[in-house]
Amino acid sequence: MKAKLGMSPIAWWNDDLVELSDDVSLEECLRQSRSAGFTGMEKGRRFPDDPDVMLPILKAADVTLCGGWFSGTLTVEDLAANKDRIAPMIALFKAVGAPCIVYGEVGRSIQGDRTKPLAQKAVLSDAEMKAYARKVTDFGEWCAGQGMPLAYHHHMAAVVQFEHELDAFMNQSGEGIPLLLDAGHLAFAGGDVLRAIDRHHKRISHVHVKDIRQPVIDALDWKKQSFLDAVALGAFTVPGDGSLDFGAIVRKFADYGYEGWFVVEAEQDPKKNPPLRMAEVGYKELMRVMLAAGYTVETQGFPKG
Template sequence: MPIRIGANPIGWSNDDLQEIGGATSLETCLAEAREAGFTGMELGHKFPRQPAALKAALAPFGMDCISGWYSAELLQRDADEEMRHLRPHLDLLKAMGSTVLVFAETSNAIHGDRSKPLSQRPVMSAQDWAEFGHRITQVAERTLSEGVRLVYHHHMGTIVQSEADIDAFMAATGPAVHLLLDTGHATWGGSDPAALAARYRGRISHVHAKDVRPHVMTQAAAEGWSFLDAVLGKGSDLGIYTVPGDGMVDYPAVFRALPGYSGWVVVEAEQDPEKAHPLTYAKKGVAHLKHSLKEAGLV
């Protein structure tokens, strides 16, 4: 598969706080995504979850279904139970021809709770990584046997946030488990996304591309903001995340560290659409990604 540029609808309608962008229709999101140059979309809460209805929604805009987020609870249930919960989502992805499953542990996550600063995010003890990794590997092996690769989404406010967390996670999991490299979460979490790309190149099968406004990152840490408060921004100010080319991430360096990469690069830059016009930012992000991929020699 060549490199394709897709989008997550979170720039139009927020999934964690659904009133943000709540008035934006799915049709507007898809039409503007197509106008910006995207050829595929990840799922959000406004998308149908039946294959026929989802295909009917995407087809007028020439959009493929890339994947969709799945909230796992493997700290609390074994692989068999997780597969039972996962089954409807996995079957939908298979029916849509999706080849990757965006997967994150959320049983004790705080990213959706505005009352909790990120300093209160959960941290795994050293002795718990092995069992957690074993369970995820079991799930990943089963989804891969059905043609869908599990790509783990490291995420602020969860147990896999920092560079040390990512290293521990990768060490604890088997080769069926791949990493979703998220440039924005990596940067905010204290990692260099290009260094992560180089270190785990052989196990990176999906990329989320969002940029980081450094002054917001500094303020959020100093004032103890929650994840959502940082994403949405205080008052009239813009939030921490933005599209590629509008922040501090060196995208050519990231892509140079991914030689031979094929698959999706997904703009997933959640912002408040009342402050950051989705189509304007989407076009800027696509343009910067195309330039960066060309500079890195990937297209």
């Protein structure tokens, strides 16, 4: 089985919490992640939107674009509005050979609002969830028809946060919207990562190997503290530095024959947790558990030729 290891630039620049960002260029970010061993990087705010500009930067760093976040609003806006906003991203991702676009729902979400405590997240009724899941499926099918598949990202403080919400969304949606399984977000919400893989492995097309610091999460007051408060306190980290058993998680993916990207997405204070050092910790741990699970990890970055 083959796998690829990538990173998210959120370890270097946080789009929601500017204070958790290093003054590091895109080129330096790519250099550091590549030197740690990672061959892919998801798109961040310092990436150019012109493929003619992006491709030479990726090629020079020997890194491929392995995904990127799209802020979806299908809970509050129609398909047409989302199609209009994602169309340039589809064109860009196709031009640089990215595998997918990560769909994250920001409509009715409090993930970016530090004034809203975790307990105030929106909850969809059964009827709302059914309609939402069908809508997201239609959107996913349209994007795939344009040549760029989506991967749905369940997320803390969003409408699909808890394990039962993920189960409901997956049960009501269709194969036209594959799943991004994020170990850290699901564990933060009290979910069982291994059980979720058992239930939804057939539709998992992208994986975020985010770790958590359980003591930080256990100490949170959900009635007073927000998702961004949790991030600032250090709720997330890289594999090998947190509380999750990635040996068991990776073995579970291997059991189902998953092949594809495993992306480290660990937003935290880069001054307390230098991104290069954390990248090295995460890569070392992932290589250990992936080789033990029978994976061959690809070492080539930007495609040659």
